[in-house]
Every structure is written in structure tokens, then in C-alpha cells.
Amino acid sequence: MSDGAPVVHARGLSKRFGDFTAVDRLDLDIAKGEVVGFIGPNGAGKSTTIRMLCGLLRPSAGEAIVAGFDVARQPEAVRAHIGYMSQKFSLYADLTVAENLRFFGGIYRVPREELAARMRFAVTMAGLEGRETALVRTLAGGWKQRLALGCAILHRPPVLFLDEPTSGVEPKARRRFWDLINSLAADGVTILVSTHYMDEAEYCNRIVLIDGGRLVAAGSPTELRKHDLGGALFEMESATLGAALTVLRAAPGVVEAAIFGDRLHVLLAPAADPAALAPLLAARGIAAGPPMPITPSLEDVFVRLVSRHRAPEAA
Amino acid sequence: MxxxxxxxxxxxxxxxxxxxxxxxxxxxxxxxxxxxxxxxxxSLDIKHVPLCVYDQEQSSLSRQIVDSFTAAQWFRTVAVLGTDRELRAAMDHGSCTAALVIPVGFTRTLFTTGRAELQTVFDATDTNTANVATGYAQGIVAQLDATLNARWQAAHAVSASAAGTVNLSPRVWFNEGLxxxxxxxxxxxxxxxxxxxxxxxxxxxxxxxxxxxxxxxxxxxxxxxxxxxxxxxxxxxxxxxxxxxxxxxxxxxxxxxxxxxxxxxxxxxxxxxxxxxxxxxxxxxxxxxxxxxxxxxxxxxxxxxxxxxxxxxxxxxxxxxxxxxxxxxxxxxxxxxxxxxxxxxxxxxxxxxxxxxxxxxxxxxxxxxxxxxxxxxx
Incomplete structure (x- = not known):
């Protein structure tokens, strides 16, 4: 493989389950050492895409080359060159940390003389020193995920597919997991990682946003953040978010309104007057703070991109 | 691989x-x-089959026959009967699965003619048990037969080689080992x-x-x-x-x-x-x-x-x-x-x-x- 060729290359990749199209003509290129964030709402087709790239699902159409091998024609060669972490934790809960590592070391035929060192590396990386003999079922979520990553990299695969590796993991452990991902990438490992935590997109070199099985946008976080939302973004506080949202969505000049944590984000058309919003809410008896102009976050961009993608005629 | x-x-x-x-x-x-x-x-083996005894003769030989029926575990005496009607009732009620009838004059007939009959009655509603119990009875009789045969030879001073001619009843093959x-x-x-x-x-x-x-x-x-x-x-x-x-x-x-x-x-x-x-x-x-x-x-x-x-x-x-x-x-x-x-x-x-x-x-x-x-x- 020449240096310039993408490590993961997909063209027109599609997967249909009966009448349902989970992934629809997806194009994807990932260069060596890149960390690509795969972002999209639940059911967007992230897992299906990753499974096709791992050779676990057969594409209905299109092609994908991973580490130089065709996923449909050479799935075994693909499997030997990848590490995969499935969305659901899938190590053996009734085996200990060391037993899981040794098992995958055997399965991947890690040279015997190197196995001890690599297991030690994985244990250190996962922060599981002193817990080698603990049954995996007794570990907390963050530790389990790091151990799963440790098992997936024992054979030093050039490509890693991580399907929502941080879901259900507490924020501090998530942060630590991303440090691991970035250090692996620094060693030249190519990584595609899906997540539904928008804030994690910041850790990626590049982001691929998909919805309904189709590519919505792709680019670096900086590029995406520059995306023109088509208006000005304001943040509002309210004790009754739901009621406020309903009113705001119907209000003149509002392009889009959404709940972000305990606040509301309101996208106003360039000509609209933000000062008109508060009286409108007050007229309905809804208490709300004044709209404050804010810089759009990546998440704002994603929400906008997805809604524009879903209803292109309205945007 | x-x-x-x-x-x-x-x-x-x-x-x-x-x-x-x-x-x-x-x-x-x-x-x-x-x-x-x-x-x-x-197990297809049946043990302790309930047995009614109707000993009409009441001789030492007849008692010996009854004993040989109950000595092994195959049969277990549940009733001693005195009349044909009692026998009939016992079988009807199912209080015994098998009955042993020793007729009057059994000993005399046996030792004068060299042949006598024992009667065994089986309740064949459970055919399997009846079959197996019949087998047991035949085996016991065969053994008895051999014992009596020896005694007959001794009493009549017949040589061992001639013993085969004096049979009490048809021999029944019964493999006790099976x-x-x-x-x-x-x-x-x-x-x-x-x-x-x-x-x-x-x-x-x-x-x-x-x-x-x-x-x-x-x-x-x-x-x-x-x-x-x-x-x-x-x-x-x-x-x-x-x-x-x-x-x-x-x-x-x-x-x-x-x-x-x-x-x-x-x-x-x-x-x-x-x-x-x-x-x-x-x-x-x-x-x-x-x-x-x-x-x-x-x-x-x-x-x-x-x-x-x-x-x-x-x-x-x-x-x-x-x-x-x-x-x-x-x-x-x-x-x-x-x-x-x-x-x-x-x-x-x-x-x-x-x-x-x-x-x-x-x-x-x-x-x-x-x-x-x-x-x-x-």
C-alpha cells in the first residue's frame, strides 16, 4: 500500500435489510493515522457501516477496501488487519482480565515471546494494573471499555473500528479513552470511531456526519464549525423548556429551535429581531430569559445539518 | 486450521x-x-410378586414346595387360602397376582406315577408381570424337579445314568443368570x-x-x-x-x-x-x-x-x-x-x-x- 492511498476506502457502500435501507451509497476515505469521528443520531447507519467495513455484514451494493483488502471478497484478510470494538460490550465477563487478553492473543496469534509484553502494555494502557485476576464482570464500564480496546489492539492492527466505545461511560473515563485513541493514532493507527456524544467530535481529525444511512457532511471540526447556519444563534433560559420550545418553533423569524441541555438554542433568520421573542413567550405566560447571542458549537452545526438534510426544501 | x-x-x-x-x-x-x-x-425384573397359596394337601412335600416359591425374592406370600371360592375372590380383587395350588394327593401321585401336577394361576391383566412371574414359577418348579428327581433315584436305587427317564414334569429352561x-x-x-x-x-x-x-x-x-x-x-x-x-x-x-x-x-x-x-x-x-x-x-x-x-x-x-x-x-x-x-x-x-x-x-x-x-x- 502506497503512503498516499487511503487505509479505508468505500464507494457507494449500501446495506439493505428487506425494504429498509440502513446505509445508502456511502463514500468514505480515511488516511493512515487519521482519527475519524462517525457521528449521527441513533439508527443513522453508523454500526451497520462499521460492521460492513469489518466484514461482519455483506454490503448490498458498493465496495469497500480496508487495509488493502476488499471486505466482500477477502473478509478474512480484512479481519487479520483490523481491531474491532462492538457497540455492546463483548468480552467474556466470566473470564479475568488476563484470561481475556491471553485468549485474544491466542486468537490473533500474537508471537508467544511478545505476548507477555503486549498484555502488560494493554493492562497498563487500560489502567488495570493489579486487577489482572479480577473477573471482567466485576469491572466498571470505563475499565471494561479500555480492556476491550486493549484486546482489540493486541495484534497491533493498522486499522481500528470502534463502535460507540464510550457509550454509558462516565465523562472522566471517556476523556481518558480519547487520550488512548489519540496516542494510538500518533503511532500511525487509523481509527474510525462512532459516538453519539457530540462533544467527542472535537477530539477527531475529521468528522463524518451521517443520517438515515446517507452522508450529510464531512470535514475537520474547524471546517464544520465554520459552516453557515443561515442565521444568528441565540441561547435562552426557561423553566418550562418544552412549552417554550413549542412557542418558539412557531414564532416568526425562527428558523430552528432545539433544547440543548437545560437551555434553548434558537436560530433566527438574519432579518428577524431577537427582542421580539421574550414578549411572545410572556404573552403565553412562559417565563424565559432574554435571548443571548452565542457562537455555534459543533453540536449546533450537526443539528442544523441533519434537519436541513431531512427537509432540504424547508431550509 | x-x-x-x-x-x-x-x-x-x-x-x-x-x-x-x-x-x-x-x-x-x-x-x-x-x-x-x-x-x-x-428394570424389567419383577420381584416380590404377591402370591396366594392354596395348599390342599398340607404334607411335608407341599410345604416344601411353598417354601421354595417364597425362598427367593420372586414371590411373597400374601394370603393362605382354604377354598376354591377364596382363590377366585383373591384373584378378582387383585390381592394376589399369582396363586399356587397344590392338589390333594400330589405327593402320592408323584411318588407312584412319577408325574404330578402343580397348578399356578396368574393375573394376566399386566401381561409383562404375568409373563415374568410365569418364568420364575417355571424356574422354581424346574429346580424342585431336579431335587425330587435325585430323591426318587435314591429311593428306588436307580443308577444315575438311568435318571433321565424318570421325569416329574417337562423341563423348563430358565436362565436364572439372565x-x-x-x-x-x-x-x-x-x-x-x-x-x-x-x-x-x-x-x-x-x-x-x-x-x-x-x-x-x-x-x-x-x-x-x-x-x-x-x-x-x-x-x-x-x-x-x-x-x-x-x-x-x-x-x-x-x-x-x-x-x-x-x-x-x-x-x-x-x-x-x-x-x-x-x-x-x-x-x-x-x-x-x-x-x-x-x-x-x-x-x-x-x-x-x-x-x-x-x-x-x-x-x-x-x-x-x-x-x-x-x-x-x-x-x-x-x-x-x-x-x-x-x-x-x-x-x-x-x-x-x-x-x-x-x-x-x-x-x-x-x-x-x-x-x-x-x-x-x-
Whole structure:
């Protein structure tokens, strides 16, 4: 493989389950050492895409080359060159940390003389020193995920597919997991990682946003953040978010309104007057703070991109 | 197929069996329980048949006859009767299954004519018990016959060579040594091995699908054959251990005579274990749920092996169609092999036909199991 060729290359990749199209003509290129964030709402087709790239699902159409091998024609060669972490934790809960590592070391035929060192590396990386003999079922979520990553990299695969590796993991452990991902990438490992935590997109070199099985946008976080939302973004506080949202969505000049944590984000058309919003809410008896102009976050961009993608005629 | 991966899988599976109480229980307790249940419970031997005695003669010989009926455990005197009407009533009420009638003048007739008749009456509503009890009675009479014959010779100073001409009653062949247990217990071993073997492996792949660990496993370069042989190895060892236990119980506890070679026993047992475990594995691969796979494994082994293996119900007495169906029941061949090894001491060569059947079976099932495994989530 020449240096310039993408490590993961997909063209027109599609997967249909009966009448349902989970992934629809997806194009994807990932260069060596890149960390690509795969972002999209639940059911967007992230897992299906990753499974096709791992050779676990057969594409209905299109092609994908991973580490130089065709996923449909050479799935075994693909499997030997990848590490995969499935969305659901899938190590053996009734085996200990060391037993899981040794098992995958055997399965991947890690040279015997190197196995001890690599297991030690994985244990250190996962922060599981002193817990080698603990049954995996007794570990907390963050530790389990790091151990799963440790098992997936024992054979030093050039490509890693991580399907929502941080879901259900507490924020501090998530942060630590991303440090691991970035250090692996620094060693030249190519990584595609899906997540539904928008804030994690910041850790990626590049982001691929998909919805309904189709590519919505792709680019670096900086590029995406520059995306023109088509208006000005304001943040509002309210004790009754739901009621406020309903009113705001119907209000003149509002392009889009959404709940972000305990606040509301309101996208106003360039000509609209933000000062008109508060009286409108007050007229309905809804208490709300004044709209404050804010810089759009990546998440704002994603929400906008997805809604524009879903209803292109309205945007 | 790579040995390193196979060993990794076998080792992992062994650890999991060791830590899974359900698998361990099936592996270790089921054979013990079933050996006891089937070895003792399903015996065709009938003991302590309720007997009514109607001794019309009341002589020393007649009392001796009554004693000889109850001396063994076959019969147990429940009533002593005085009239024909009482006999009739006792049989009608079912208070006795068998009745022994010694007519008046039995002793005199016997010693003057050399021939006399004892009457035994059996309640044949339970034909099996009646049949077996008839056999016992005939045996007892035959023994009595021999004793009296000797006494007759002594009394009449007839030489031993002439003794054969003085018979009291027709001789009945009764092989007291033929315990039906000898016939059944080897079959019990086959049933246990079929049940336990298929149950154990029916859980192994379905468990990985159910727990989600299969998704990780099929993302690795592991092959279907490595997975199958790796997973089967520890179960195969357990199956052989169970078989050894059951066979030892058969030989030493139930004292079924063992006349064959240990080598032939081990070879054929391993072959049968491969067949039933391959079947369980095949189901486990096809059915992604532990419950479903183990239920179907139970269905496919329990009924056919108990009904159609010839273990208690002789196949040659079944309708032709049923006999034909029994040809596809692998336990049938193993039961035949076990009986031949235990009771006849047959060599491998003499059992070539059932062995060939098992070899073909093992080949087909292993092939099907290996092909059924798909490294795909589709």
C-alpha cells in the first residue's frame, strides 16, 4: 500500500435489510493515522457501516477496501488487519482480565515471546494494573471499555473500528479513552470511531456526519464549525423548556429551535429581531430569559445539518 | 486450521465451563442421577410378586414346595387360602397376582406315577408381570424337579445314568443368570451419553450469540473449524469422563458382565460421543438461543434414544416402518455395540456394521456443523 492511498476506502457502500435501507451509497476515505469521528443520531447507519467495513455484514451494493483488502471478497484478510470494538460490550465477563487478553492473543496469534509484553502494555494502557485476576464482570464500564480496546489492539492492527466505545461511560473515563485513541493514532493507527456524544467530535481529525444511512457532511471540526447556519444563534433560559420550545418553533423569524441541555438554542433568520421573542413567550405566560447571542458549537452545526438534510426544501 | 487458536478456544471454553454452574451440573450431576434412575427404575425384573397359596394337601412335600416359591425374592406370600371360592375372590380383587395350588394327593401321585401336577394361576391383566412371574414359577418348579428327581433315584436305587427317564414334569429352561439389567444398563449408558453430550454442546455457540461475545469473535481471523474443534475438545473430554463413569457403574455396581476389550469400548464410545456432540454443536450454531438449542437437542435425543435405540423396547418387535426410522437413530448402533462388547465380548471387526454407521454419522454431522457456522451477522 502506497503512503498516499487511503487505509479505508468505500464507494457507494449500501446495506439493505428487506425494504429498509440502513446505509445508502456511502463514500468514505480515511488516511493512515487519521482519527475519524462517525457521528449521527441513533439508527443513522453508523454500526451497520462499521460492521460492513469489518466484514461482519455483506454490503448490498458498493465496495469497500480496508487495509488493502476488499471486505466482500477477502473478509478474512480484512479481519487479520483490523481491531474491532462492538457497540455492546463483548468480552467474556466470566473470564479475568488476563484470561481475556491471553485468549485474544491466542486468537490473533500474537508471537508467544511478545505476548507477555503486549498484555502488560494493554493492562497498563487500560489502567488495570493489579486487577489482572479480577473477573471482567466485576469491572466498571470505563475499565471494561479500555480492556476491550486493549484486546482489540493486541495484534497491533493498522486499522481500528470502534463502535460507540464510550457509550454509558462516565465523562472522566471517556476523556481518558480519547487520550488512548489519540496516542494510538500518533503511532500511525487509523481509527474510525462512532459516538453519539457530540462533544467527542472535537477530539477527531475529521468528522463524518451521517443520517438515515446517507452522508450529510464531512470535514475537520474547524471546517464544520465554520459552516453557515443561515442565521444568528441565540441561547435562552426557561423553566418550562418544552412549552417554550413549542412557542418558539412557531414564532416568526425562527428558523430552528432545539433544547440543548437545560437551555434553548434558537436560530433566527438574519432579518428577524431577537427582542421580539421574550414578549411572545410572556404573552403565553412562559417565563424565559432574554435571548443571548452565542457562537455555534459543533453540536449546533450537526443539528442544523441533519434537519436541513431531512427537509432540504424547508431550509 | 491453526492449533494455537484451537488451543486458545479450548482453554477459554474450559474456564467458562468451570465457572458456569449450569454447564457443570449438566456435565457432572446428570449422569449420576440418570444412572441411578434408569439403572434402578427401568428394570424389567419383577420381584416380590404377591402370591396366594392354596395348599390342599398340607404334607411335608407341599410345604416344601411353598417354601421354595417364597425362598427367593420372586414371590411373597400374601394370603393362605382354604377354598376354591377364596382363590377366585383373591384373584378378582387383585390381592394376589399369582396363586399356587397344590392338589390333594400330589405327593402320592408323584411318588407312584412319577408325574404330578402343580397348578399356578396368574393375573394376566399386566401381561409383562404375568409373563415374568410365569418364568420364575417355571424356574422354581424346574429346580424342585431336579431335587425330587435325585430323591426318587435314591429311593428306588436307580443308577444315575438311568435318571433321565424318570421325569416329574417337562423341563423348563430358565436362565436364572439372565438378569434384564444386563440387557438394559448398557443401553442406559448410551442414553445418558446422548443426552448429556448433546446438551453440553448445544449451549456453547448459542451462549456466545446470546451474550454478544460472538460479534467480537467473528471479527477475528478465527475459522469455523478452529472454533468447532476448540469448543468441542473440553466437552469431548467431559463426555468421555461421563461415559467412563457410567460404564464403570454398569460394570462394577450393576455387575453387568464385561467380556469385550476395553480398547473396543473406548473407540466406539469416543465415536458415539463425537456424533451426539456434533449434533448439539450443529444445533447451537443454527439456533442462536441457548434455550431453543438445548430444547431441540433434548427433543432430538430423548425420545429417539429411549424409544428407537432398542434399549428396552426390542426393535425387531416393532412395525417395519418404525424399524426403518430407527436406522437413522445413532444411539441404536451404540446400544448394539455396547451390548456386543459387554455381553458377547465382540471385537471391533465383528461390530463393523454399527461402527461404520457411526463413522458415517459422525462425518456427516461434523461436516454439517462446520458448514453451518457463518462468520457474519447477516
Amino acid at each position: 491453526n492449533l494455537r487458536r484451537l488451543v486458545a478456544i479450548a482453554y477459554k471454553e474450559t474456564l467458562q465451563i468451570w465457572r458456569d454452574p449450569r454447564s457443570l451440573a449438566i456435565a457432572l450431576l446428570m449422569p449420576v442421577m440418570q444412572m441411578g434412575l434408569l439403572g434402578y427404575g427401568v 438378569d434384564s439389567r444386563n440387557f438394559i444398563v448398557p443401553g442406559v449408558v448410551a442414553i445418558i451419553l446422548a443426552l448429556v453430550g448433546s446438551q453440553l454442546t448445544s449451549l456453547t455457540v448459542s451462549r456466545e450469540w446470546e451474550r454478544g461475545t460472538m460479534e467480537q469473535l467473528i471479527s477475528t481471523p478465527v475459522t469455523a473449524l478452529e472454533l468447532m474443534f476448540g469448543k468441542m475438545t473440553p466437552y469431548f473430554a467431559i463426555g468421555l469422563l461421563d461415559a467412563a463413569f457410567c460404564l464403570a457403574v454398569a460394570a462394577f455396581w450393576f455387575e453387568v458382565p464385561f467380556r469385550g476389550s476395553l480398547f473396543a469400548l473406548i473407540v466406539t464410545t469416543a465415536l458415539f460421543a463425537l456424533v451426539v456432540m456434533g449434533l448439539g454443536y450443529l444445533l447451537s450454531v443454527r439456533i442462536h438461543s441457548q434455550l431453543g438449542a438445548s430444547q431441540i437437542a433434548l427433543m432430538l435425543t430423548m425420545l429417539p434414544t429411549t424409544m428407537l435405540s432398542g434399549y428396552t423396547f426390542p426393535l425387531d418387535q416393532m412395525p417395519r416402518a418404525v424399524q426403518a426410522v430407527s436406522l437413522i437413530v445413532p444411539a441404536r448402533y451404540y446400544v448394539a455395540i455396547l451390548r456386543a462388547v459387554f455381553l458377547k465380548g465382540s471385537s471391533l471387526w465383528e461390530m463393523a456394521v454399527p461402527i461404520a454407521a457411526l463413522v458415517i454419522y459422525a462425518g456427516l454431522i461434523i461436516r454439517a456443523a462446520a458448514r453451518a457456522f457463518r462468520k457474519s451477522l447477516d
